Amino acid sequence: TPFVGREAELAKIRRLFQDPDCRLLTIVGLGGSGKTRLALQVATQAIGEQGSAFPDGVFFVPLAPLSAPEFLVPTIASVLHTPFSRQGTETLEASQRADQALQTQFLDYLYEKRMLIVLDNVEHLLSPVCGEEGGADLLITEILSSAPGVRLLVTSRERLNLRGEWVLEIAGLRFP
Numbered sequence: 001t002p003f004v005g006r007e008a009e010l011a012k013i014r015r016l017f018q019d020p021d022c023r024l025l026t027i028v029g030l031g032g033s034g035k036t037r038l039a040l041q042v043a044t045q046a047i048g049e050q051g052s053a054f055p056d057g058v059f060f061v062p063l064a065p066l067s068a069p070e071f072l073v074p075t076i077a078s079v080l081h082t083p084f085s086r087q088g089t090e091t092l093e094a095s096q097r098a099d100q101a102l103q104t105q106f107l108d109y110l111y112e113k114r115m116l117i118v119l120d121n122v123e124h125l126l127s128p129v130c131g132e133e134g135g136a137d138l139l140i141t142e143i144l145s146s147a148p149g150v151r152l153l154v155t156s157r158e159r160l161n162l163r164g165e166w167v168l169e170i171a172g173l174r175f176p
Contacts, residue, residue, distance in 0.1 A: 029170040035155035056115040064121040110147035123156040
C-alpha cells in the first residue's frame, strides 16, 4: 500500500537509528494510529539501502497472535530461520530447561549479527501484564546486552520503560 502522511516520523526514525546509542526504539501510540505501517516502512527502506547497516537482515515479527511470553523466542527464532532444537520436553521441568537452552542458543546466535528486528504489538507480553517470570521486556533487555549489533524497533501501545529505550510517540494522522 502507498505510504502516506508519516514522512516526518520516518525521517526522524532514520536520524535516530544513525545514532549508535539508539539500539531500542519504541513507536508508541493508540491502536490504529499507524505504528505497524510506519515500522514496516522503516524495515522496507532498511532492506533497500545500499551498504545497509544491517547486513545480516531485517526481520518483522508479528507478536499479536502470541498468548504468552514463552512463545517469544520460538517465534522470533522461526522468523529469523534459525535451526534451534527444543528436545527433551516430556516433563514440566525438562520443558523449562529446554526453554532456557533455546533462549541461550538464540542469544548466542545473535551475538555477532548486525540486524534489525521489528517486534510488532508487544504490549500484551510485557512483564507487568504477564507477571514477573519473563515478559518481552526481559527478553529485549537480554538481546540488547548479548548482541551489540542488533537493533530493535518495537511497536507498542505503551512504553517499555527499559534502560536505553528511545521513544517516538505518534498520534492519528492530521487532516484538514
